[in-house]
Amino acid sequence: MALPATLVVELSALLGDGWRIDDAARDAHGGDDSRRHARPDAVALPRTREQVVALVRACRAHGVPIVARGAGTGTTGAAVPTHGGIAVSFARMDRILAIRPADRCAVVEPGVLNGALQTALAAHGLFWPPDPSSAESCTVGGNLATNAGGPRAVKYGATRDNVLGLVAVTGTGELIRVGGAYTKASAGYDLTHLLVGSEGTLALIVEATLKLAPRPQAQAGLRAFYRDAASAAAAVSRLMAQPVVPAMLEFLDRRSLMLLRRNGSDVPEAGAMLLVEADGSAEALPDILAALGAAAEGEGLLDMDVAPDGAARDRLWAARRALSPALRTIAPGKINEDVVVPVSRIPELVASVEALADAYGLTIVCFGHAGNGNLHVNLLYHPDDADETARAQAALPQVFDLALALGGTLSGEHGIGLSKREFMARAYDAPTLAAMRAVKHAFDPDGILNPGKLLPP
Amino acid sequence: MALPATLVVELSALLGDGWRIDDAARDAHGGDDSRRHARPDAVALPRTREQVVALVRACRAHGVPIVARGAGTGTTGAAVPTHGGIAVSFARMDRILAIRPADRCAVVEPGVLNGALQTALAAHGLFWPPDPSSAESCTVGGNLATNAGGPRAVKYGATRDNVLGLVAVTGTGELIRVGGAYTKASAGYDLTHLLVGSEGTLALIVEATLKLAPRPQAQAGLRAFYRDAASAAAAVSRLMAQPVVPAMLEFLDRRSLMLLRRNGSDVPEAGAMLLVEADGSAEALPDILAALGAAAEGEGLLDMDVAPDGAARDRLWAARRALSPALRTIAPGKINEDVVVPVSRIPELVASVEALADAYGLTIVCFGHAGNGNLHVNLLYHPDDADETARAQAALPQVFDLALALGGTLSGEHGIGLSKREFMARAYDAPTLAAMRAVKHAFDPDGILNPGKLLPP
The missing domain is CATH 3.30.43.10 (Uridine Diphospho-n-acetylenolpyruvylglucosamine Reductase, domain 2)
Structure with a gap:
């Protein structure tokens, strides 16, 4: 036009x-x-x-x-x-307007980079929990739009859990102000959390008050290898059921481990691996690590390495970091979805995805944020192989159907956008979608804000 | 009619x-x-x-x-x-439909009592964090409607933070289903958190999936007395800025302490008191308590008692529990509001409320959930004294104006209902209220759900 x-x-x-x-x-x-x-x-x-x-x-x-x-x-x-x-x-609206350590919050414009904010906060002994893998280059506004997460979400929550207030411009050009520099409110409709994750379809966020957390004094970790995904997932449930919440709790499936071994990483043959991070004071860490280690133990555990300090923990995490680059060595094409299932259903998801990979003749690698039941399902293919590409495209809806059938949802941290909007009608029934459309109409009656996204056609 | x-x-x-x-x-x-x-x-x-x-x-x-x-x-x-x-x-829809320890969630009907749910969860080593003082007799549905809180909210969040999914009936009689048995989602508009705290004006909740927390193995606490509210509030900021989040962090003002002494409680003369609770594993508690004690120390600290175990902790908390009954011994009339301010502004709120009490010739007692900046401001009066009653009524809007001028809000856990709806226009500007009205219209176009509540006339 x-x-x-x-x-x-x-x-x-x-x-x-x-x-x-x-x-x-x-x-x-x-x-x-x-x-x-x-x-x-x-x-x-x-x-x-x-x-x-x-x-x-x-x-x-x-x-x-x-x-x-x-x-x-x-x-x-x-x-x-x-x-x-x-x-x-929002590249030019990138100011940090205030850091308020005594109120554990920061007030920012949407264009500030997540990484730049973290650097500024570190001087105050604070951090903002959302830690997507793009943290160095993504903006807080983008994090708000997608409800971005990352490994730390298991303990500290994703973006929505770490926003206290917003100033935003609705589709009618009205400036609204909701929430503020406080952590508890029961005063009118909670529009703050509604706008987070709305992908620019309800309002443009022009200022956010972010909830901060104190930086832990020290970190440690452990990695545990299991016979199969089911025993690893049982350990995830045990880890989440005891009082010491891990700071990260990542799962890697059998194929992830095969891939890492093939690329020279120091991991044994196993059905699944968990990476568990502990954080806290230096004095408390040994007890925390012991509690997490005890919960990780159980039926199907093959081996466990403990990293008692930050440096050792970094070495353990090297394998997790090597994974995304390693995926590209298998196939240049990758459909990376981030479905969510209840934690107890992770074994069924992984087993069903393995069956799907066999049925469609595809390599599918599963890993991700097990403590939230948020697994990245990577369908790998060669874009110049038309048949394999078609099989990957055909398998994708099955992945979403699996997650939904297990009581999960389409996305934990990436959002819907264009790529998943056609699946929204599988995730929600017609009355619920109608309620979402009514909310859209309430904020943007003319439909000018990001048309064609999030809601299904 | x-x-x-x-x-x-x-x-x-x-x-x-x-x-x-x-x-x-x-x-x-x-x-x-x-x-x-x-x-x-x-x-x-x-x-x-x-x-x-x-x-x-x-x-x-x-x-x-x-x-x-x-x-x-x-x-x-x-x-x-x-x-x-x-x-x-919802008294007859009071079933606990499922307790899923491995997914740390429970599925309930709205009529179940908070206390009955806690009892059922205890058998699984779990609890649901909202702990209003009415926990034994209030329903989960009421907690959802008001976004109820309580002392534990400082560590575990209020109701909104502990709900994963809802099934609800909108004002058009449509059954909608949002969220589920998972802790992370970026899949469409977050109607779950919007409905929490909407006081029955958007939809009737018929089922809720609640986020549970593991019961801590042990509890301990400390109480600290300060020269004045300002030094106590500074300690609150210090306590909230260090990595060990207290399980409760309650503030009592000078008048609260006077009242307790007059009623025979064992508290010294002081300008303010903090009650700090620690929870965790038995091994970790001494370190946690030491960290909290170190943060509580500082300018203006007069005295500190440490309760190293649950029994000693219960003795310290007796004073806090004695407070509400004690209020009735001063005056039978009580306007109990629960305003919120940023934690750093607590001293100004307390000082301004003291000035207000003097100006209006009233007894006003402040105490509450300091870690959330959520203070209960109790205006005491004799209902048979028309002049005093009028002065209490006249002072009330000033309390709200104070909280709002300090960057706070009208309520942290009680909600708006009838009693505060006329003040909503002080808390929100016209465009924001218009957005809330548009949301109301989206869910309840005919205005049949709880008319005359929450939104201002």
């Missing part, structure tokens, strides 16, 4: 050098890590919330779509402007 | 002996702990979610209000049917 000339004049005047219609800017703001791409008609780089309000009102008047974006590290196409319109980058 | 005769016939047939129009039943389902009362036109006691769906659809067809209620222990009038219509009690 071509933008209305009056809108171009208005937004150019509003945004100055933050208004870009050149091809380079449009191309640079059209993609994300899903490898999808669509060119927006223009790019807006606002510096103030007032500019965001004026932008939304102008676009609404002309019925022009608005697609908010952070750093473009999302994996679902949520930031891809498939309906054209204006890509709104 | 008189109920339409066809509706009476329909609901009587639907509900059988769960349909009550006698005065005794109507009177018994018209009040709550706010001492407000209004008689509903009828009382419905459904046994199944299908009955709730049919009830809402029938009421919607006739435009008849529906007011959901648990055990009537709320303090804001949220369950009082001021607009008549049908009081829906």
Whole structure:
């Protein structure tokens, strides 16, 4: 679509050098890590919330779509402007407005990088829990849009659990303020947590008050090898049922371990591995580690290595870090989904995915955040092999159906975006989707905010 | 209003002996702990979610209000049917449907008592964190409606933080299902947390999947006396900034301590007291207690008692438990509000409330959940003293204005209901209230669910 000339004049005047219609800017703001791409008609780089309000009102008047974006590290196409319109980058709204150690919170603009925030917080002995693997390059605004997680979520929660308040601009161009620098509230509808994970479809977040946690003094860990996924999953349930919550609790399946061994990692033959992290004070760590080790023990345990300090823990975690690069050595194509199941159903998920891999003649590797039942199911294929590619595409819906049949859901931390929206009707029944559509209409009655995302067609 | 005769016939047939129009039943389902009362036109006691769906659809067809209620222990009038219509009690939907230790969750109907659930969970070494003072007699449904909290919220969160999924009936009589037996999700709008704290104005909850925590093996505590509220509040900030999160962190102001001394409790003269609870494994507790004790130390500390075990801890907590009964010995009238401020602003709140007490010639006692900045401000008065009663009523809006001016909010755990709805327009600006109204309309377009509550007139 071509933008209305009056809108171009208005937004150019509003945004100055933050208004870009050149091809380079449009191309640079059209993609994300899903490898999808669509060119927006223009790019807006606002510096103030007032500019965001004026932008939304102008676009609404002309019925022009608005697609908010952070750093473009999302994996679902949520930031891809498939309906054209204006890509709104928050790269210039990247200030840390306040760090309030006594209130354990920080107030930030959406464009600040997760990693830059962590660096600033470290000086105060604090951190913000969400730790996606893209932490160095992704923005807090993107984390808010997708409800990003990471390994630490098992103890500290994902993004939604670590946001106290928001200032946001709705689809009608109204600035709303919800929540604040406090951790407990029963005062009206909780719009704060509703906006987190809404992928830019309800409002554009222009400020967030983030809940912080004190940095643990020390870390340690252990890795345990099991005969099969079922005995590892039983250990996950035991670990989650005792009072010392692990700081991370990662699962790697048999194929992950085969892959690591093939690439030279120091892991034995086993059916599954758990990586368990402990954090706390230096004095408390030995007891914490002992409690976690006791819970990890049980039927099917083959071997366990204890890393009593941070350096040893880093060595153990090297295998987990080597995994994503190793996947690329098998096949250049990868569909990485992050389904969720109840913790007790992990064995069934893993067994069913193995059966699926056999049935479709595919390599499928499962690993991820076992303490949350949030497993990354990686379907590997060669994009130049049309048949294998088709089999991978055909197996994908089966993975979602498996997770849903086990009482789980489509995504734990990546979100829905474009790539999973057609599966939303499998995850939710018609009345629930109707309620979600009604909420969408409440915030964005004209449907200008990120059309074609999250909700099914 | 008189109920339409066809509706009476329909609901009587639907509900059988769960349909009550006698005065005794109507009177018994018209009040709550706010001492407000209004008689509903009828009382419905459904046994199944299908009955709730049919009830809402029938009421919607006739435009008849529906007011959901648990055990009537709320303090804001949220369950009082001021607009008549049908009081829906969930007393007969009180089953614990499943306890899933391996998934750390329980599935319950809304009418189960919080205390009964805790008893059932104890056998599995688990608990559900919300611990309002009415825990023995309040229902989980009421906890969900108000986002109830309690002292444990500082470590374990309030109700909203401990709910994983809901099944609910909207104002259009549609059954929706959101969330489930998993702790991490990024799959569509988060309606689960939106419904918690919505006080029966968006939907009637018919089933909840609750997040459980492992029962700590042991508990200990300490109490610390400070020169003034400012030095106690500084200690609260220190306690919250170090890695060992206290299991409870309660504050009592100078007047609370005076009152306790006058009633024979063993507390010294001091400007403020903190009660700090530690929980964990028996081996870890000494270190945890040492860390909390070190954080409690600082400028203005007068004295500290350590309770190294559960029994000693219970003795220390006796003073906190004696406080509410003691309040009644001063004056029979009490306005108990539970405002929230950022932790760092507690000293200003306490100092301003003291100034307010002086200015209005009132006794005002402050105590509560300091780790969440959630203080109970008790304005005491004699109801038969018209002038004092008027002064208490006049001082109340000032308390809310103080909390809001300090960046806080109206309520941390009681909710809004009737008693605070007129103050919502002070807490939120017009666009934010408009967004809340739009959400209300999305779930309940005809406004039949608990009209006249939560949102301002």
